[in-house]
Amino acid sequence: MSAVSPNQAADLAWLLKGLAEEVPVIRGSVLLSSDGMMKAAHGLDRTGAEHLAALASGLFSMARSAGGKFDGNTEVRQVVVELKSSQLYISWAGFNSVLAVLAKGEADPAVVGFEMARLIKAVRPFLDTAARPTAVSDGRMT
Secondary structure, eight states: OOOOOOOHHHHHHHHHHHHHSSSEEEEOOOOOOOTTTTEESSSOOHHHHHHHHHHHHHHHHHHHHHHHHHHHHOOOOEEEOOOOSSEEEEEEETTEEEEEEEEEETTTHHHHHHHHHHHHHHHHHEEEEOOOOOTTSSSOOO
């Protein structure tokens, strides 16, 4: 397993920019750790990107829970939310990583989903997020 170092994480925004250039209906995108920490963003201000990361983490977590309960598996391929004039796509992007893309309402879901999957497949090992250390009972990190 390869995980993204802090310096590499900052460099991942160019991937998201490339995705937006490939699919012009994308309004913004965020690469996040599965627990909601923003790793890279494009097309959104910092507050909007952090908000989208938190929302995507929650929705992805709920989808995993639904899969575990009703599908016998917590693997989530994609979560799609259709809003009045926007669409939100959330996909697994590697170990502990999620990609969230906000697109205009007229976006073709097949095109957005395909391009997201293509990006993830092409660079997936670099999207992994290292597991966070866990605290032990004496307060030290392991």
